[in-house]
C-alpha cells in the first residue's frame with residue numbers, strides 16, 4: 001500500500017519543538033510521508049525567539065511548485081505565514097490547483113505568537129480572509145480566534161459569535177483549541193461548522209512541556225485526513241495524539257519542552273470524551289451479555305428467527321425496518337417469547353418501546369436512534385443495549401453509554417443497506433477492537449461479511465460477527481450457518497494457540 005503524502009507550509013523552529021520540525025515528527029509517527037515548504041527561519045529555543053528570517057514569496061512558490069510536480073499531497077497543513085506576500089503566494093497557489101490532481105484537504109493553524117509569547121508574524125487579521133475559502137478547517141486557539149475576529153472571547157457564547165464572524169468571511173469549519181472557560185480540571189477543543197458543534201474534552205494535564213501542541217494537532221489532523229479518516233475522526237485521533245504526547249513530554253531546554261511524538265494513539269484513556277448537543281454525556285450502564293455474541297444473524301421476520309433458533313443460533317436480531325409492517329408487534333412478541341424458550345439473546349432493532357413492553361432480551365440502536373430513544377427507560381426496564389458505530393467518534397460516544405455491546409460497521413461494501421459512510425476495512429476494525437478491549441465491552445463486526453471474510457474478521461479480535469445476506473441469501477441456510485460457525489471456531493482456535501505461543 002502506498003504511503004500518503006502530506007505537506008507542511010510552516011516556519012522552521014531551530015529548537016525542534018514546533019513548526020516544520022513538529023509537523024515532520026507528527027507525520028512520521030502517524031505513517032504519512034511529510035514534505036516541507038519553509039516560510040520562515042526562526043532562531044528559537046525553549047525560552048525565546050531571537051531571530052525571524054522570512055523567505056521571499058518566490059522561494060515559497062518554488063518549493064510549492066517543485067513538490068506539486070512530483071509529490072502531490074493528500075493533505076496540506078499551513079502554519080506560520082510571516083507576511084501578506086507569503087499568504088498571497090499560498091492563496092494564489094491553492095486557487096490555481098492543477099485540475100487533474102485531486103484537491104488536497106487544507107488545514108490552517110493560524111500561528112501569530114509563539115508559546116514563549118514572541119510575535120512571529122506581521123500578518124493583520126484583514127489579510128487572512130483571502131485564505132478562508134481555500135481551507136477546509138482552521139485551528140485557532142482562543143487568542144488567535146479573538147485576534148482574527150476582533151472580538152473578546154471569554155465564554156462559549158462569545159466563542160460562537162467570533163466563529164460566526166469568520167464563517168461570514170468565508171471560512172467553513174473551525175476547531176477552537178485548548179479552551180477551559182474557567183473549568184479547573186478540563187480542557188476542550190470545539191469543532192464548529194454549519195452542521196453544528198462537537199466538544200472534545202480531556203482532563204487537564206499538569207505539565208509545562210507543551211511547546212508545539214498547536215502545530216502537532218493541526219499536522220496530526222492533516223495526517224489522519226490523508227489516511228482517509230472523516231474530519232471528525234481526524235480531529236479525534238489528533239486530539240488523542242496530542243494528549244498522549246503531553247503525557248510523555250519531557251523538558252528539553254530551560255523553558256517549556258516539546259510535546260512528545262509517539263505513535264498512532266491506541267489507549268482509550270488518551271482519547272477525548274465527546275459531547276454533542278444531540279448526544280450529551282450522560283451516566284448510564286446496561287447489563288452485560290450472558291454469552292459472547294459469536295455468530296449474530298440479523299433477520300427481518302418471526303419465521304427467520306424460528307428457523308435460526310432451531311439451528312442453534314444463540315445471539316440474533318429482529319430488524320423490521322417498516323414501522324407500518326403488518327403484524328409488527330405480533331412478530332416482535334412471538335420472537336421474544338420463542339427466543340426466551342431457547343435461552344437465546346434476541347435484540348430488537350429500532351422498536352425500543354415494543355421491546356420494553358414485551359420484555360425483550362435487548363434492543364439495538366443506531367446513533368440517530370440514540371437521539372430519539374429513551375435510554376433511561378431502556379436501562380430501567382433492564383434490557384441490554386447494542387449500539388451501532390461507524391467511526392472513532394461514534395465509538396467514543398457509544399462507549400460512554402456503557403452498552404452491552406458495540407457494533408462496528410460497515411467493514412466491507414454491503415448490498416443490504418445504503419450506507420452514508422465508507423467501508424472501514426480490517427485495519428480500522430483491528431484498531432477499534434483493541435481500543436475497546438480494556439473496557440470489557442464486547443464488539444461485533446458488521447457489513448459485507450461473507451464466509452471467506454469470517455477468518456480475517458475474527459482474527460481482528462472482535463467478539464461477534466453480524467451478518468444479513470451471508471445467511472438470508474444462502475441457497476442452503478443450514479449449511480451456511482454450519483460453515484460460518486465452523487470457520488469462526490477454527491479461527492478462534494488458531495488465535496488462542498498463537499496467544500499461548502506468544503505468552504510462552
Ligand SMILES: Cc1ncc(COP(=O)(O)OP(=O)(O)O)c(N)n1
Pocket residue numbers: 298317319349350364365366367369386387388407408409417444446466
Ligand atoms: C449488529 C448490528 N449492527 C449494526 C446495525 C445497524 O443499526 P442502525 O445503525 O440502527 O441501522 P438499522 O439497522 O436500523 O438500519 C444493526 N442493525 N445491527
Ligand SMILES: Cc1nc(C(=O)O)sc1CCOP(=O)(O)O
Pocket residue numbers: 298388389390408409410411413414415416417446447448449466467468469470
Ligand atoms: C444493517 C446493517 N448495518 C450496518 C452498519 O454498518 O451499521 S451494515 C448492515 C447490513 C449488513 O448486511 P450484510 O451482512 O448483508 O452486508
Ligand SMILES: [Mg+2]
Pocket residue numbers: 349350364365366369
Ligand atoms: Mg436503527
